[in-house]
Amino acid sequence: MTEYAPHLDTNTIVNFGLLAMLLAVLVAIVRTRSLLAAVLLMGIYSLISAVWFVVLDAADVAFTEAVVGAGVSTAFLLGAILLTRTESLTKRWQDMVMPGLVCVGAGVLLFYAALDLPLFGDPSAPANAHVGRFYIEETKNDVGVxxxxxxxxxxxxxxxxxxxxxxxxxxxxxxxxxxxxxxxxxxxxxxxxxxxxxxxxxxxxxxxxxxxxxxxxxxxxxxxxxxxxxxxxxxxxxxxxxxxxxxxxxxxxxxxxxxxxxxxxxxxxxxxxxxxxxxxxxxxxxxxxxxxxxxxxxxxxxxxxxxxxxxxxxxxxxxxxxxxxxxxxxxxxxxxxxxxxxxxxxxxxxxxxxxxxxxxxxxxx
Amino acid sequence: MADVLFWIDQLGMALALAGGILSVIGSLGVLRFPDLYTRLHAASITDTGAATLMLFGLALMAGFSQEALKLLIAWAFVMLTSPTASHALANAAWSSGQKPKLGAFSLMSGKREPAEADTASGEKGGAP
Amino acid sequence: MLLGATAAIMVAMVLMLVRAFIGPSNYDRILAANSFGTKVVLFIAVIGYLFGRPAYLDIAIVYALINFVTTIALMKFFRYRSLQASLSHRRVGEEARDG
Structure with missing residues (x-):
């Protein structure tokens, strides 16, 4: 089996563009004090991630993200805001030290774990080589849909x-x-x-x-x-x-x-x-x-x-x-x-x- | 015959490209215009225009098929929902006290000429 | 040319995001979100052709519908601070009960 080499094509460029947008929206959500603006931006976040799923060719997941993330969750979050306030409280910086440390630690661990993941689209990755191949080959005989x-x-x-x-x-x-x-x-x-x-x-x-x-x-x-x-x-x-x-x-x-x-x-x-x-x-x-x-x-x-x-x-x-x-x-x-x-x-x-x-x-x- | 199909394809792509460019222009308008109502008009007009150009262009490429029908359905929904949402938005903003900026203003700075009295309610629409 | 159309829509999406970030009022943000949704519909449609997967059109259609409901929900909440109020005139039965 030949070594899989990642390459720069249209798909990859669109992927990076969408991921950059996701990151920007995320920063905006974290920075805004208004919970209403945060709900609205969460809707946009779901939209972008659903588009990203489409680009990754995961149509069913994109469908779910579209209807759940962009559709009903906005309505539910608005309903939740009805029961609370519309602005988030400002915290003292002393209160943010411990959560900040936990977040940074978890982030470093995730990045460390990501180094072990197979490359995107690698045909010899475990998910593509074993169980995925089994489903693709056997669905016609076993289930027939x-x-x-x-x-x-x-x-x-x-x-x-x-x-x-x-x-x-x-x-x-x-x-x-x-x-x-x-x-x-x-x-x-x-x-x-x-x-x-x-x-x-x-x-x-x-x-x-x-x-x-x-x-x-x-x-x-x-x-x-x-x-x-x-x-x-x-x-x-x-x-x-x-x-x-x-x-x-x-x-x-x-x-x-x-x-x-x-x-x-x-x-x-x-x-x-x-x-x-x-x-x-x-x-x-x-x-x-x-x-x-x-x-x-x-x-x-x-x-x-x-x-x-x-x-x-x-x-x-x-x-x-x-x-x-x-x-x-x-x-x-x-x-x-x-x-x-x-x-x-x-x-x-x-x-x-x-x-x-x-x-x-x-x-x- | 193949020649005709080729040119129909090219025409469809050109329409799609025109739709893309129109939506960029609209977004520029949304970014540059001075108040909510002008931004709304930039967004709503170019949205329906771009959707028409792009979806019809793609439908030309798809030919007489199920995909073309789906594109037309998507177009019909956009044409139905987008103007309605814009209308509802303008209605809600107006009745919650957002006033449009009137009078002469410089497009470059986005600010109004100092001679006018300041009636723009700006950021907050108070309870009526 | 389809590539150009895709790129153009992506640029438009980014510009719309900037408007959603800077506001200034919440109505500007809804406007940006709604317009962003329409651009997402177009983006999915054109991406389906670029990658040769017309099946994506189902998702584009569902966006066109869902986007509207989201916009109406946000608009109604910002304006009335309520999700249960009716936007139509009072029903006959209610009038009798309240009167």
Whole structure:
């Protein structure tokens, strides 16, 4: 095998340009005192890193970064700022010595570790030579879906994805335990804390254009979520991204038409139920495989073997369709969609339902 | 026939390049103009213009295919969202008390001529 | 020529970043972020052609949509300090209850 030599091409130059931008944004985030500006810059940071993932040819990761980092996390961070203040406190320099030392130490360690990493794009790197090659060569025989990322995510590493889904679910429960599922904050909050001045202001301004465009866009965004969901087997995308996109559609509705209207359309109870239903669906598929004599999440046993062999084009009768794998992936992606979308919606309800407790802070830019 | 396809490709690339240059010009405007509203007009006009030039140019290169359709969908979304966002932004800034700079000012220094009374609210838009 | 277009968009992105850094008001920053998002859409589209991966267009489309929601969320927060307020006129039922 010939030695891999890094070389300067378009890809590398674009990479360096984007990394320089990332660094600049990072410095700006650290330096700004205004938390609102920091949230905005975090959104830009996510945008740039997602573009960087695109340039590195990691389309699925870029998709996730785009919808999560630039989309919902901005809304969540704004909701979090609602509960605190809008300026960060200035610290004495004595208080910053120890954290500074820890940061510098960790940074030096990371740089030291980075020296051992294989070069970018090195074909003999462990990730490319062993497990990556196995996935690329065997996906066609084992799973039979065109998008290898989906095959790895949903089939080879189904356990990991189940864990991630449960993490999202647990995160939603954690937020709900602290802030409520939304209905508590909306209902019981005394009117004094609902900043009626701001609400009256929002209603008196003219937002005809915004409302008309939002009315047009919300169904399109929701439709696009389902495109991403069902296209995930073939192209970039999947249940996680689709769930977040659907939640973004609901968030847009809440932003324009008010949280009360959105809660009429999608009650918090529904979001709660669907969050649990998703996890149930996912682990239920695993249990069905066990009942049919396979391992947990081994989709080859999703249907009884005799039934699968009778299906048209089945790999058991010489075809190339792995029907168990196809249906298993579709169902667990649906479970991921339910959990992610419902959890994001419930979390947004929880954050946005709380009005600005510090009414006096008012609308200072 | 191949000749025609070649020139269509070249035309598409030229349109994409024109879009890129237009967006640089717009960004220069956003950087140089003196107040929010002039910056807004520089950004919003060149954004939609650059998106039109670039996405249509790429669609020409893609020919009659699924990619061209996706490019047109992306273009439609940009045309729908970008002006709306600009409008909402201008609306919010105006009603929160940001005043445009009026009267003569020097473009080079970005400052207004001293003869004018200072009515620009500047950085902070107070509560109305 | 596509390379030139890519480079031009990158320059435009950098210029927009400068505006996002220096402000001065928060509305200037939202303006810069929104315009930056549009440029990201164009950048991804043109990069897809430069590297021969038209599949990136899905990501470009999703940006065009997400960017709008982010801008509206930021705008609404800066203006009203609330994410729950309705931007439409009061519903009939609410009027009756409040009156």
């Amino acid at each position: 065109p998008n290898i990322v989906t095959a790895v995510l949903a089939s080879y590493r189904g356990f990991d994805t189940l864990g991630e889904t449960i993490v999202v679910f647990a995160g939603g429960i954690g937020v709900a335990l602290m802030l409520g599922f939304g209905e508590r904050s909306m209902g019981d909050l005394p009117p004094a804390l609902r900043s009626p001045v701001m609400e009256a202001l929002a209603e008196s301004d003219h937002h005809v254009v915004l409302r008309s465009v939002a009315k047009l866009l919300i169904p399109i965004i929701a439709l696009y979520a389902f495109y991403v969901q069902f296209h995930g087997e073939v192209g970039a995308g999947g249940g996680f991204q689709a769930g977040v996109i659907f939640a973004v559609a609901v968030i847009l509705h809440a932003l324009i038409f008010g949280l009360a209207d959105t809660m009429d359309a999608i009650p918090p109870e529904l979001a709660r139920a669907f969050a649990a239903l998703g996890v149930l669906l996912y682990s239920g598929v695993g249990v069905i495989n066990m009942i049919n004599g396979g391992n947990f999440l081994d989709y080859d046993h999703l249907f009884p073997l005799a039934f699968e062999a009778g299906l048209p084009g089945s790999h058991l009768s010489g075809g190339y369709h792995h029907w168990g794998q196809h249906f298993g992936i579709i169902i667990i992606e649906l479970g991921v969609l339910f959990t992610v979308a419902a959890t994001m919606i419930a979390m947004f309800y929880a954050f946005a339902g709380r009005a600005a407790d510090v009414v006096g802070e008012g609308a200072r830019g």
